[in-house]
Amino acid sequence: MSRKIGVVRFLGTNCDADVYRAVDSTNGLEAHWLWYEDHFNINDYDGLVLPGGFSYGDYLRSGALAAKTTVMDDVEAFAKQGGPVLGICNGFQVLTERGLLPGALVKNKELSFIDRWVTLKSESKNSLWSLNEKECRIPIAHGDGCFYVTNSELETLRSKDQVWLTYKDNPNGSVGDIAGVLNEDKNVAALMPHPERAMSTWMGSQHGKEFFEKLLVNKDI
């Protein structure tokens, strides 16, 4: 039986269709929409993905308003019971604003919106989200992608193996070159790059596939 994966949509989410397709085209996964104003039964799902976009027009702070929506109460409950949650780009911002992931995403160092391919290094070793590929090519497209934590928090993240991915060539000024992080329990993961835009060779890379395949891993790992 396929694993049921919820794809969360807020007003202003715009990578939802790509993510839905990336999930649904992964053998063993079945995508279902979740709407930001609605509750869902956390026991009906095996995993959740928060796609990228500009929820609430990035008003106030990226992800801040979406973090307070109805659906996020259940996303939090799902995460707290150990369910795998993947945040992509704006989804990453929403998860940090909700407090489910450490740190914050601020404006890129050079202020510009950056839309290009990057090389990511896989850092985390012992979580269900740890990648087999040591390096992968995935596109980024963001204006507020500069990951921030204090130096002491950065050391904590490193010592607890919560640094998931780093940029080989830091494009946005992120502390510690961080492109993706994990929560302490390692079931919630998020990254600024867009794996759903690297699903086949004609797209330029198929390194994105592994990110969705991770949703097949048993959540009790």
Added chain:
Amino acid sequence: MKYGIRVMPKKDVLDSQGRAVKQVLERGGFSLSECKVGRYVEIESEKNKDELLKMADYVLFNPLIEDIEVFEVEA
């Protein structure tokens, strides 16, 4: 009562906007040693300042990257 909430980037957080505005002002021939860009929110409420601080904590600022100041504004 009308309240003002001033939200400013923390000292250690890279204030890209402030830095960019500073560069442009300097290029325009102005002399300045620092420029910071933040956000200003105005709220009208019958509640007291404590309640305003709760609103601020709830969503108006992110304590990891920002500092706030809440004050009463003359009507």
